[in-house]
Each structure stands twice: as C-alpha cells, then as structure tokens.
Amino acid sequence: MTTPTDTDIRLPLPPVLETERLTLRPMRLADAPALQRRFNDWEVVKHLNGHVPWPYPDDGAESHVRDSLEKRDRYYWTITLRGAPDDALGLISIKPDAGDQSEQRGFWLGRDFWGRGLMTEAAERVTEHAFVDLQWPHLWLGNAEANRASHRVKEKQGAKIMGRVPIRTVSGDAIKVVWLLKREDWLKRRELSHVG
C-alpha cells in the first residue's frame, strides 16, 4: 500500500474506451470551445466543487484543458457519441487514490444529453478500466447530497455510502456524500448481471 504523494509523477495519456453508444477518448485542447459552451450552464455546475470559477470565465474550458494536460495527475476522457468523436459532450476523469478519501472520479455532461443513461454508461466503462486494466483496488467517489443524478450513478454501480462531510460547492455550503466502490464488489456485480 503506497500512497503516491509525489506530485511530479505524470500519468500517461489514457486509452480510447468504447461503449455501446459512446467513445471516450483522451481530452484534447481542440475540445475547449464545445466544453466551454456546454459547461457554462448553471444546471451543470451548481453541484460541483467550489473551486470551479463562477461566473465561468471565457477562457475557463481552455485553461482547464491546458492545465490538466500539462499536470497529467488524472486520466481525462472527453465523452463523445460513437461516430461523432469530434463533438465533446462532457468529461470524465479518474485519479489514483491520494489516501485521504477524496473522490477519485469526476464527471459532467452537457444538459442536452441528460436523461439517457449516458453518464452511467461512461462511468461503468471507466470503472472497468480502473479495476480491470489498472487493477486499482477501489474507487473513492463523492457527490453533493442534492445532486440526485450523480448520486444515482453511484447507486447503480453498487457503491456504498461511507459518510457525509461538509463541502463548498458552486452554490455554497453543502453536504458531500462519500462513497466507496470496491473492485471485488464491482466485479461480482458485473458477473451476476451478465448471467442474469
């Protein structure tokens, strides 16, 4: 059990991941305009971490993509529909366990694409990558308590609630639900759902 604290360790670029309806591919600078347009939406950001600047600056997406590609402390995928890999609908990312129960996964999706189970599909595929390819033992996850849709993604994945802690979101003071999704539980669930 090592706790990677060395901030100089840069992760490699992630592989392209396919699902039934989606292509998750490494985030790139050219995604910035589409991300800017879809992220600059109160409904999208209101439950996100208070570090997100709001009102969202005009170069918000571009500087976020640029910084993230430089730092490489997370694996970032741009969410696209199969057959339309240039149109960035949102982002999903994971990072190694920092040893402090902070969430290892982040995601958001443009509002026009809600209500179709797309984020669950993306989250399941990225989780498979974490547990099967990267062999991570678990994923710490989190969401603002009021963020029902994000909450449901974790429920559907079989994550367990470990606690509730105060946080600051873009909307102000809030409660964060802390979840743990264990590799063995996720693999078992997947096996069962394939059989049944």
Place this chain on the structure above:
Amino acid sequence: MSDEPEKPAPLPPTPVLETPRLILRPLRASDAPTIQRRFPQWEVVRFLSAIVPWPYPPDGAAANTAACLAELERREKFHWAITLKASGDELIGVIDLWPETGKRTQRGFWLDPAFWGRGLMTEAAERVSEYAFTELDWTELYLCNAEGNTGSHRVKEKQGARIIDRVPAAYVSGPGTKVVWLLKQEDWLRRREMRHVR
C-alpha cells in the same frame, strides 16, 4: 444551450422490465399478428388519436409495428410488449415511452379489453415510470388522455399526476378534449417512499 438545435442523443436499448404479474419486453416484428387480432376493437381505439386508421386495415398492425421498430432502431422511443408472466410470451397490449419533444406527451399504451379491470395497466405504467425516474433520471413526465377515457384517466390519478391543461383534439371517435397531465419525479419518488414505509 446551443443556438443550433442538437440531434437528440440516442436512448438506451429498450430493456426488459418485470413487475409482480407482467414482463414488459421490447416489441418484435413477430408481434404484428397478435396486435392485428387484439388492437382493432372499438373500446380500445375510440379514445386514441385520429391518426389511427379506422376501420383498421388488414396490414395496420404490420405497418405500425414496422414504424415502431424503426423508432427503436433509431433509439428515439421505447416500445414494450406487455405480456403476462402466467401465460407466456404473448402480447396483450403495448406501452411506449419517449423523451419530451415539446408536444407534452411522453407515454402511450393500450391493453386488450379482455384483460381490463385487474390493475394491469397501472402496474405496467408504474414500472415504466420507475424506469424513467430512477434509471434515466427524468425530472417529469407529460401524460395525456381523451376526456372520458376513464381507464386511462384513473391510471394517471393513481400515479399521482396532476392535470395541467385541457385542449381540443381529434380522436378516432371524433373531436374531443385532451387532458394534459404532469407527473413529477420528486412527487412520484416521495409517493413510492411513503408506500414502502407503510
């Protein structure tokens, strides 16, 4: 958000849904003969939209099923065959669900009158609503029925939907009034929770 209208994102494939007495499974081309036998009955069609051809042509079910399967294929709508667990795989009715497109209607259904009066349609509607509200996380469902269609009206009442409008509409039986309902995710979830507590 954007200025240009976006092509809607594809829905997931129509899933198999289970209730105590029913299996809702994706509609198939082979259901057409059963639909042709069960659907063209005056009690079923009289309160349906006037776009339903009447008298029902001999190829009505085949044509309608093909159109529904094309929508399934394009992932625009969910189309379920309603089947009884007790009596195998045969279709006794249909229930459909689709995202709101500005027309204030997102669900359609019909059931062979031989199976009316047992709460089967409410059971199917509740399961489909659960899918919309908990799997897809839809925040509301617009529903409608012809005024006077008491069976369909009661399904919405039992589900906790609220009437939000009444507008003129054309039905197979002639001009009528369309009752427009709204069923909110939060209301539906709260109602379900209260039922589970009891």
